[in-house]
Amino acid sequence: MVTKENTAVSTLVQEFNLLVDEPLKKYTSFKIGGPADLLAMPKDKLELKKLLTKSSTLNIPVTLFGGGTNVLITDKGIRGLVVITKFLKSKIHIIQSNLQGKTIYAETGDRLSKVCLFAIENSLSGLEPAAGIPGTVGGAIMMNAGTSSWDISNIIESIDVLDPKTLSFKTLKRKELDFSYRQLNQSGIIVAATFKLTKKPGKEIKKIFKENLIKKNAAQPVFAASAGCFFKNPSRGKSAGELIEKSGLKGKRINDAMVSLKHANFIVNTNNASCEDILLLKQHIQKIVFKKFHITLETEVRLEGE
Numbered sequence: 001m002v003t004k005e006n007t008a009v010s011t012l013v014q015e016f017n018l019l020v021d022e023p024l025k026k027y028t029s030f031k032i033g034g035p036a037d038l039l040a041m042p043k044d045k046l047e048l049k050k051l052l053t054k055s056s057t058l059n060i061p062v063t064l065f066g067g068g069t070n071v072l073i074t075d076k077g078i079r080g081l082v083v084i085t086k087f088l089k090s091k092i093h094i095i096q097s098n099l100q101g102k103t104i105y106a107e108t109g110d111r112l113s114k115v116c117l118f119a120i121e122n123s124l125s126g127l128e129p130a131a132g133i134p135g136t137v138g139g140a141i142m143m144n145a146g147t148s149s150w151d152i153s154n155i156i157e158s159i160d161v162l163d164p165k166t167l168s169f170k171t172l173k174r175k176e177l178d179f180s181y182r183q184l185n186q187s188g189i190i191v192a193a194t195f196k197l198t199k200k201p202g203k204e205i206k207k208i209f210k211e212n213l214i215k216k217n218a219a220q221p222v223f224a225a226s227a228g229c230f231f232k233n234p235s236r237g238k239s240a241g242e243l244i245e246k247s248g249l250k251g252k253r254i255n256d257a258m259v260s261l262k263h264a265n266f267i268v269n270t271n272n273a274s275c276e277d278i279l280l281l282k283q284h285i286q287k288i289v290f291k292k293f294h295i296t297l298e299t300e301v302r303l304e305g306e
């Protein structure tokens with residue numbers, strides 16, 4: 001545990017305005033999570049770099065979140081420093097243009113929905129399937145967020161990362177990135193990204209975007225406390241949601257953790273669920289689905305903490 005009594009740590013706390021023993025449930029869409037020893041919300045890339053340089057000298061472990069919409073944090077919370085990147089944002093802008101389309105630049109803390117809106121306003125197509133996906137640009141790239149037929153990796157041209165070992169910034173082109181289903185298989189702190197989009201009439205883009213949003217809102221419990229789809233879809237056959245529904249688990253509860261009645265792959269926190277409640281429900285779902293279908297469901301939501 002990182003303690004304030006340590007002089008070097010208390011200097012860090014003062015210099016970067018860190019919060020101490022801050023409950024993380026406030027920063028996640030699941031509304032679950034114990035305290036972070038230290039919590040930082042840097043406002044720009046240089047502050048982030050300075051903070052990480054000092055934490056590394058003090059051997060303080062660092063955990064990163066963007067919007068906190070795909071994470072489940074343990075009840076004991078996270079030791080060391082938690083960095084929330086959602087304030088690392090700038091003006092989304094066009095950096096390159098040709099006859100077919102344009103490349104746009106966004107920083108890691110920009111909300112994905114804001115990038116989608118920028119694309120619509122500038123008659124640029126490519127982000128319509130992202131309608132309704134919450135969270136930040138950095139989180140979406142790390143999770144390779146998407147739908148059953150589209151991933152954000154489809155439109156990425158490059159990402160800027162801060163290398164946690166050398167603490168230097170570098171740009172990685174799309175061909176240097178290794179994406180798979182719901183993950184980027186590389187470490188590094190994403191600080192910005194560029195997206196390659198194609199020209200299309202704004203009205204058409206807006207129509208498709210709206211249709212996708214309506215479909216998503218009708219099928220998923222988007223206003224409940226959750227972290228989105230809890231399990232990854234198996235590579236073949238039925239989706240995780242179908243397997244859970246066909247196992248008769250819709251509405252199954254452990255305390256305030258419940259399998260959503262609207263979409264069986266969403267575990268929702270109906271009031272005051274703990275991480276333990278969610279994990280017990282997760283294990284129950286995995287057991288029943290395995291008994292019925294001989295398929296082991298893997299979690300998509302990332303578990304963080306002690």
Ligand SMILES: Cc1cc2nc3c(=O)[nH]c(=O)nc-3n(C[C@H](O)[C@H](O)[C@H](O)COP(=O)(O)OP(=O)(O)OC[C@H]3O[C@@H](n4cnc5c(N)ncnc54)[C@H](O)[C@@H]3O)c2cc1C
Pocket residue numbers: 029063064065066067068069070071085108132133134135136137138139140141142143144145146147188189190191220221222223226227228229302
């Ligand atoms: C109602 C709801 C609907 C959802 N629908 C979808 C959907 O349709 N499709 C989909 O794919 N997902 C969906 N999700 C899940 C989630 O919104 C996405 O995965 C989202 O892209 C995560 O972004 P975030 O900023 O919240 O990431 P976080 O949850 O903050 O972080 C996710 C992971 O990325 C890492 N990370 C975050 N920022 C950075 C960074 N800058 N550099 C390096 N690593 C970083 C974190 O350490 C963590 O491991 C949904 C979630 C909810 C609550």
